[in-house]
Amino acid sequence: MQVKQYMLGKGYSWATPYYIATGEQGGPHVMVVAGIHGKEIASIRAAEKLVELLNQQKLHISQGKLIIVPIVNQEAYRKRIRGVPDLNRTFPRKKKQAASNRLSAAVFELAQKHQPEWYLDLHEANGLSQKDNKVLGQTIISNSGNPAVPAVRRVIKLMNRSIKLQDQHFNIRLRELSGSSRTAAARILGARAVTVETCWSLPKKVRIKYHLEIVQHFLREAGLVKANGVYLAAKVRTVTP
Ligand SMILES: [Zn+2]
Numbered sequence: 001m002q003v004k005q006y007m008l009g010k011g012y013s014w015a016t017p018y019y020i021a022t023g024e025q026g027g028p029h030v031m032v033v034a035g036i037h038g039k040e041i042a043s044i045r046a047a048e049k050l051v052e053l054l055n056q057q058k059l060h061i062s063q064g065k066l067i068i069v070p071i072v073n074q075e076a077y078r079k080r081i082r083g084v085p086d087l088n089r090t091f092p093r094k095k096k097q098a099a100s101n102r103l104s105a106a107v108f109e110l111a112q113k114h115q116p117e118w119y120l121d122l123h124e125a126n127g128l129s130q131k132d133n134k135v136l137g138q139t140i141i142s143n144s145g146n147p148a149v150p151a152v153r154r155v156i157k158l159m160n161r162s163i164k165l166q167d168q169h170f171n172i173r174l175r176e177l178s179g180s181s182r183t184a185a186a187r188i189l190g191a192r193a194v195t196v197e198t199c200w201s202l203p204k205k206v207r208i209k210y211h212l213e214i215v216q217h218f219l220r221e222a223g224l225v226k227a228n229g230v231y232l233a234a235k236v237r238t239v240t241p
Pocket residue numbers: 036037040122123124
């Protein structure tokens with residue numbers, strides 16, 4: 001397995017590093033992005049941890065390719081804000097339509113270049129979906145009819161089996177969100193597209209752990225990681241540099 005770092009938007013104020021881990025054999029491509037919203041820290045830390053695990057060869061990609069953008073919106077991240085405009089409303093809404101923001105355009109071009117079969121977008125949200133079906137905290141979201149849906153249900157089942165507190169259980173949500181990176185990946189690239197939302201009010205360490213586990217379950221579903229290769233016991237870094 002090889003891990004390489006690249007720069008998206010090199011020379012621009014919004015430039016951000018991304019990473020590609022390539023397995024020994026060809027196979028599906030998976031793209032993982034975090035930090036489309038700059039203050040959703042646990043999702044960002046989980047993506048960074050994923051890169052760290054790959055670099056340390058603790059997580060092994062046996063086939064295919066994994067593309068990770070840990071902090072999409074660097075400017076919003078530096079200010080710890082969601083971002084203005086909301087980047088997750090600026091992705092292309094239909095084929096042949098450009099993104100309405102240069103940063104989302106660059107992220108989408110990267111996705112188009114690698115044609116991922118799977119697209120995972122990591123976020124954080126308010127509330128616990130188990131207690132209130134109108135909130136998005138602790139949900140995994142896909143688009144109606146998306147081929148990822150059966151895998152989403154399996155991953156949720158696995159996660160909830162390991163989460164003792166029932167209030168923190170994950171639930172599936174199916175929704176169209178035009179202009180979001182997930183809906184663009186689903187509708188324009190035909191990817192199995194998923195958004196992961198942890199709940200803000202849980203301890204950061206727990207949220208990072210949930211993201212990390214969910215991503216690895218999907219990597220296994222995609223065939224990039226062998227069933228016994230999932231690094232679920234990851235010790236997570238919670239201190240912001
Ligand atoms: Zn978000």
